[in-house]
Amino acid sequence: MAARLASILVGIMSLEGGIFRQIIPVAVAGLLAAWDLVAPGASPAPRLVAWIGRPPVGVVTQGEVRLGQGLLALACLAALVAAAAGAAEVAWVLAIAAGVLGIAAGLLGRPAFGIVPPTGRRT
16 A cells, blocks of 8 residues: 555655756656665655555555666656656656656556556555
């Protein structure tokens, strides 16, 4: 549950940055997603969610969390690169896409967007 809500948190931050054309929330969202990619469950995003909502034990594997957050981090990084290169419109579209994907992944319960098939018992 914390992984799902962390995806939503990253998605909301990226979506907000894209809609209001602010690069800092996109950068922070990318940083949180990259942190979860490197160390699933260790970033502030799922910890904040767990502290506020006290969700039950996670229902997705670390591999799914890493893949999902990696895709979000990559989309946020692409938005940052596009903004730095002067392609502002492309940056905002990428940020909004990352936001929508993060929120959808969290709502659907598939942080990896269904790319990683469930195998065996989920942790």
